[in-house]
Amino acid sequence: MPGLSPSEQLLIGLSRLGQAVRLSAWHNAGPTKLTPLQSDILLFLDGDRRPRRQGEIVTALASTAPTVSDAVRALAGKDLVDRQRDPADSRAVTLVLTEAGRTEAARLATIPEPLRAALDGLGEEDVAAMLRGTTSMIRILQQWHAIPVSRTCVTCRFYRPDAHPGDLRHPHHCAFVDAAFGDVDLRLDCPDHQTADD
Template sequence: MTDVPGTPAHEQLLMGLVRLGQALRINSYRNAGAYRLSPLQADIVTLLAGDPRPRRLSDLTHALASSPPTISDAVKTLTTKGLVERQRDPSDARAVSLTLTQDGHMEASRLARVPEDFGDAMSTLTRDDLAAMLRGTSTMIRSLQDRKAIPLSRMCLTCQFFRPETHPGTDRPHHCAFVDNPIGDAELRLDCPDHCEA
């Protein structure tokens, strides 16, 4: 049997992920909105919206794998645009905590909408394809997190409420102890507000 030409499957997958990353980056520039957000500014708004606790600059720097001056500049710009508020941190008088303003929350809702092109593309996936992709990306992200190659994200695979393969042989084999419900691969969360580090 002759081998299929081209690089091996894992390299093809990496190429596919790079292509999707390019498409998302292009969309991020196109989706700057009325506040003319840069991709980093959009990431900060999205991150602050996803976690209601007041966040410090160091939290953002760590979560976005960026540098303190870069994050500081982006936050300054977001404050000037009226999307982010800086407040004295009640737990440390020398620290500043960051929260979204009302306009910031509205902008976060706009950013949370799945881009039309991506919505159309994802609607072509079967539920099995979606489940396989979520399972694969969750596994890869966890592995990269374990190697400290990327920041931690609040996903099922690292959550103390996640019970894998609790209901074997069913289409929802895992269990979320937080909501006390079975969950399937297609419902795996990559960013869950109820996540608790295992």
């Protein structure tokens, strides 16, 4: 029976999951009524607490400078983000979370119940397969410059894929922590990430 290919069906499924995550972000706006972009900015700043320039956020979130500038202005108005002069360049501004911003980021990092229920319905093998597939797709999209480079295992200089071929559960190796790990442990956002050479 003719119809969509499995790859096309998968793309539809990924689109539906993206909708669920976005709707969840709107429903999880919290007391400060955060937009999804504002939530993403808080989580980005919380993931790496060094002072970050606004341009880094634009790149990391694949947004535009005016859109991020408006979101940062709103976050500063809500006392969630503090803007400071960059000591290395007095013309530049860096951003850090305030104490209230860190509290709000911690709230946002808690997976909402509908998404938690969906994830809990998966077995470890399904999670590992989905992480492996998602990581592979992200890497290819990054190579095509379709999305910004993110802090994934496969783009990290510490990642050693299939370094332990005899260990089916833990075939990969992380040189940062010097430990073997499996597909179920692949990270799509790691604070210890250092971009590998091409």
